[in-house]
Ligand SMILES: *[C@@H]1O[C@H](CO)[C@@H](O)[C@H](O)[C@H]1NC(C)=O
Ligand SMILES: *[C@@H]1O[C@H](CO)[C@@H](O)[C@H](O)[C@H]1NC(C)=O
């Protein structure tokens with residue numbers, strides 16, 4: 001009896017203290033909601049709107065963390081190393097980055113990201129297979145953080161068990177994280193950029209272990225659709241559309257019901273990533289196609305192909321917001337918002353781009369807040385209007401929106417201006433039931449075999465037509481191409497032979 005009342009009393013006190021603490025923290029604003037900002041150091045080489053470390057200064061009190069993209073893995077020594085000696089060291093990229101803390105915002109955490117899309121997956125897969133090589137890497141990573149004074153390591157291996165990685169990557173990646181966490185302790189942050197795609201996730205991550213070992217995961221909730229697809233879509237849909245049925249997916253050979261932010265977040269939660277470990281990605285760029293004809297400008301219409309490179313990004317099919325916001329002066333520019341994607345798209349007679357702006361970013365952050373996720377991540381600073389070209393005289397309008405919604409004057413605003421958020425319905429009726437994380441990483445449906453991201457050199461069958469096959473090629477250091485090709489005459493594609501033959 002006495003025990004019980006003592007327990008009640010202490011839990012009452014605890015509740016009171018917790019309440020008090022919460023109020024104090026809120027009033028003092030001591031604990032802002034994390035806003036993790038990436039930047040790509042190669043933007044220093046952009047011929048238009050070159051982005052340098054000094055351009056981060058206006059953003060340095062809007063972000064709580066900034067990730068420097070990227071460092072790389074040495075393919076022979078398996079040690080972490082500087083990516084671009086010329087910029088990172090020669091032009092004092094690292095030193096000037098670290099100096100932002102002293103010069104602009106002492107609370108800022110400054111991290112180094114290792115990897116990225118163009119690093120590929122294979123050398124990481126090789127490194128993790130063996131204890132000695134992992135140890136060597138871990139040692140080099142700790143030395144790297146110490147030498148250059150970063151606050152933590154963000155792992156951006158894209159992706160374990162994919163793009164030439166091995167089936168054993170999933171377990172060996174977990175081992176690597178265990179060893180990194182042990183070596184970094186609590187002195188350094190350890191985070192990872194995580195794929196948004198179900199099939200990739202299944203092959204790559206032991207999610208409960210990630211949940212234990214990482215300070216948080218940066219969910220790359222974008223790149224769902226782009227010029228690598230044969231049909232018009234959106235880079236970062238918040239929800240899927242009701243017309244995106246299994247029949248449509250089969251007809252177009254596309255993922256829709258599991259290629260949207262709602263699905264990705266729910267799937268990670270289901271697999272065991274807790275909400276306080278989820279940082280949700282918000283893109284500051286769009287992905288674009290060249291149209292087949294001016295009339296074929298609707299969602300799900302077939303396209304001619306990936307659009308030309310953005311003038312600023314110099315990357316095929318990729319347009320930063322800083323470029324998109326100046327394109328609406330074209331006389332044939334039409335801009336619309338999609339109620340389900342909660343995002344804008346635009347088309348001309350030749351071109352379609354699905355992108356994000358202040359309104360859609362408000363929706364995405366409102367969604368993130370409605371779920372109680374840990375924070376937001378942005379890709380990336382150099383795509384925001386950091387030069388104030390968009391016409392209203394403000395720098396970093398998109399980042400300012402994210403900041404306002406989380407830590408600024410809109411922090412209590414739960415509104416999505418594009419028709420409001422859609423109440424989440426039970427995943428069993430709205431989205432396909434996710435498979436168990438322990439299941440074999442071998443794709444279970446035929447469609448999963450077609451790698452529409454074109455992330456691995458090779459050939460894949462076309463399940464809609466046995467007389468055709470897909471080829472994915474690396475066509476340069478920054479370019480991959482997916483093409484659908486016909487077999488000659490009556491020949492059919494034989495996946496096991498990787499060639500066309502008579503049936
Ligand atoms: C774009 O990138 C290519 C290399 O991929 C380079 O040769 C060219 O100069 C770049 N153009 C611009 C405008 O940055
Ligand atoms: C990898 O490390 C070795 C030994 O330090 C070095 O000689 C080589 O240039 C490095 N590779 C790359 C691509 O930097």
Ligand SMILES: *[C@@H]1O[C@H](CO)[C@@H](O)[C@H](O)[C@H]1NC(C)=O
Pocket residue numbers: 128129130166168171172175
């Ligand atoms: C790591 O990879 C190697 C080589 O593929 C494999 O032999 C080993 O079993 C893997 N370890 C784990 C824990 O999966």
